[in-house]
Amino acid sequence: DGGITQSPKYLFRKEGQNVTLSCEQNLNHDAMYWYRQDPGQGLRLIYYSQIVNDFQKGDIAEGYSVSREKKESFPLTVTSAQKNPTAFYLCASSIGARYTDTQYFGPGTRLTVL
């Protein structure tokens, strides 16, 4: 995990509520990412940011929003528009956004919709 923290570890949400997942890194990395992991599937990219104040949609951005106001922080909001939000959410960072730049992951947040 080293250097990347995610909170909370477990999160429960009622249908219709927005929730925000926190991701902080102290590795001085420019790039940050949000992934969703479901059982039996590979990681799917939600959003990524190559630099402060800039971010791009990944493969499954619908129902999610992000901000990148500080280099260290990349919070993810799961909105009520996300139809199936129950999943394990992983935040990652890398020194840059090149294919060769290793991504370092946080410990994850498990979101459950009640």
Added chain:
Amino acid sequence: KNQVEQSPQSLIILEGKNCTLQCNYTVSPFSNLRWYKQDTGRGPVSLTIMTFSENTKSNGRYTATLDADTKQSSLHITASQLSDSASYICVVDQLIWGAGTKLIIKP
């Protein structure tokens, strides 16, 4: 369609034994392939990275191989330990992720 497929889905072996996990990909063009280890309920940790020109890369008891012609990679674990119990994920170009192989080491 760019895909990464891993086999087997799950594997149980006894402590001390060796095992090999497979990764087939259809990604083109291709720059690099990584193997990650993910403990249950934790984030993945990078084990190895290979570019298209490399055939093998070792990290302790982990050895990854790559055949760019057949688009296949394998991860060989030698003298398995209980701490090797985890999911092992293959990813191409840090973009196309496999579903992983769940490895269980039994004492």
